[in-house]
Amino acid sequence: MSVQSEPAVRVHGLTRVHQADGEPVRALAGVDATFHRGTFTAIMGPSGSGKSTLLQAAAGLDRPTEGSVRIGDTELSTLSETKLTELRRDRIGFVFQAFNLIGALTVEENILLPLKLAGVRPDREWIATVVDRVGLGQRLRHRPSALSGGQQQRVAIARALAARPQVIFCDEPTGALDTTTAAEVLTLLRGIVDDHGQTVVMVTHDPVAASYADRVLVLADGHLVHDMPQPGAGRIAEHLAALGRRPAGAVR
């Protein structure tokens, strides 16, 4: 089996009902999706369509109301909170819109922090590869406040990669960046998929950001309404615009 045909993450029948002021809100209504190893997927859809809820459930940050999530061969619903925390730590990387770096620590300390907290000895060769890849070799002793937004996001990506996770989940990783800097960060994500066989799943509102992915999933009202090979930013924007014009209740 080639690396790309192996599932890194599978969600099946994924349903999540939140309670808001005592009223149920169905954020996800039975989503099925498989994310193969060595692929880059963008998750898109209108505001409130369930993108972040899908990402959080797939990453084991939130437990679904119904349905299953598998990371590799591990079914998350069978895990205790402790085991789930270990799985997130060892097998999953996260990158958020707000870089979430620790201001009092240097770049290097930020990158190594998750390993340190886990009591895991860093693989120095891999860390050197990661630092080189994100282009921050000259900035390791700097504090995050001395870096640009794009550089800070690159530190966050290096931190996410440090434990060599099976999958990296990104929630609007370029949402706080200008166009040029966003392109650098997206090129970096593309590179870690192509050159290191990483798996990246990224929520984004931006059709240009999604055009760096191999595949685009589109959610609407908690349903998966499109699952397509990445068709280019123009076509992605057309699909999103068409969603705004579809009749109420239609899911395709």
Ligand SMILES: Nc1ncnc2c1ncn2[C@@H]1O[C@H](COP(=O)(O)OP(=O)(O)OP(=O)(O)O)[C@@H](O)[C@H]1O
């Ligand atoms: N903790 C929560 N409590 C109650 N309702 C929630 C909660 N989290 C999400 N929701 C609701 O679930 C639905 C899906 O939210 P979600 O944040 O997944 O959408 P999204 O597509 O990521 O939106 P956005 O693009 O605006 O970030 C929305 O109606 C939202 O209000």
